[in-house]
Amino acid sequence: MHAVINDIVSSTEKRVQNLNTKTERSSAKKRSSNKRDIVAAIKEKKLQGKVAVISEVKPASPGKKLRDINPEDAAMIASEMEKAGAVAISVLTEPEFFHGSTDNLISVRKKISLPVLRKDFIIDEIQFNEIESDLILLIAGILGDKLGKMTDMAISKGFEPLVEVHNENELKNALETKTRIIGINNRDLSNLGIDLATTLQLIPLVKDFDRINGQEHTIISESGMHTIDDVKMVVKAGADAVLVGTSIIKSGEIYAKTKELVDALDD
Numbered sequence: 001m002h003a004v005i006n007d008i009v010s011s012t013e014k015r016v017q018n019l020n021t022k023t024e025r026s027s028a029k030k031r032s033s034n035k036r037d038i039v040a041a042i043k044e045k046k047l048q049g050k051v052a053v054i055s056e057v058k059p060a061s062p063g064k065k066l067r068d069i070n071p072e073d074a075a076m077i078a079s080e081m082e083k084a085g086a087v088a089i090s091v092l093t094e095p096e097f098f099h100g101s102t103d104n105l106i107s108v109r110k111k112i113s114l115p116v117l118r119k120d121f122i123i124d125e126i127q128f129n130e131i132e133s134d135l136i137l138l139i140a141g142i143l144g145d146k147l148g149k150m151t152d153m154a155i156s157k158g159f160e161p162l163v164e165v166h167n168e169n170e171l172k173n174a175l176e177t178k179t180r181i182i183g184i185n186n187r188d189l190s191n192l193g194i195d196l197a198t199t200l201q202l203i204p205l206v207k208d209f210d211r212i213n214g215q216e217h218t219i220i221s222e223s224g225m226h227t228i229d230d231v232k233m234v235v236k237a238g239a240d241a242v243l244v245g246t247s248i249i250k251s252g253e254i255y256a257k258t259k260e261l262v263d264a265l266d267d
């Protein structure tokens with residue numbers, strides 16, 4: 001794997017060690033019971049002819065600062081995203097490489113009523129006890145054969161898992177878990193390169209699997225989408241939702257840019 005992802009994982013291992021010394025393993029937190037159901041919300045958006053946009057509160061990506069975001073800003077940004085019709089809000093909580101924070105997520109979740117995704121590198125179950133969120137990201141390429149167990153554990157803690165894949169092997173692994181939601185990351189974590197064709201290649205494999213097994217996964221195309229045409233392309237290919245961070249944050253017009261993507265299918 002590439003240096004950046006290795007660095008992110010080692011930095012996450014240190015965070016996990018700190019959590020362990022704080023003995024938070026015993027203070028198991030369950031997500032609060034008022035369920036913000038993203039699967040139902042995505043279906044509803046689609047029925048309205050709108051694009052289900054998961055809009056991301058993202059201060060930076062590795063080596064690229066986007067915008068300083070403190071908890072107060074995070075709530076304001078998320079609130080504009082909600083007004084513009086976003087179906088859910090993703091909040092980076094990884095501190096070192098993405099400049100995120102758990103305080104940003106707490107502040108967002110208090111302010112808005114949409115489902116909130118915790119965007120972080122989850123490698124140990126103790127991280128489930130850190131903070132409440134509606135969804136939690138599990139990255140197949142990082143968890144490897146721990147993916148199934150971590151998915152079960154996330155569900156038992158009351159989280160909706162979003163299992164992220166980037167290639168066919170990771171997808172096969174993901175489809176063996178109990179997740180209802182598959183995220184197809186167009187960004188290759190090993191070199192950070194973007195290729196929207198990743199979504200187009202993997203969607204048919206999910207659809208085939210679902211047809212054969214009588215299942216219905218919700219598919220989210222993630223990363224690297226900037227324009228109305230980008231979004232139209234992945235939706236036409238069968239994506240149920242899109243996850244967009246950089247282009248919304250960088251635009252400086254959170255409401256207008258989110259709305260533009262939500263309305264991408266309007267004539």
Ligand SMILES: O=P(O)(O)OC[C@@H](O)[C@@H](O)c1c[nH]c2ccccc12
Nearest residue numbers: 185222223224225243244245246247
């Ligand atoms: O900023 P973008 O290219 O619109 O991408 C958003 C989101 O998909 C991206 O932040 C992301 C996808 N998977 C991740 C895993 C960890 C951290 C971040 C991510």
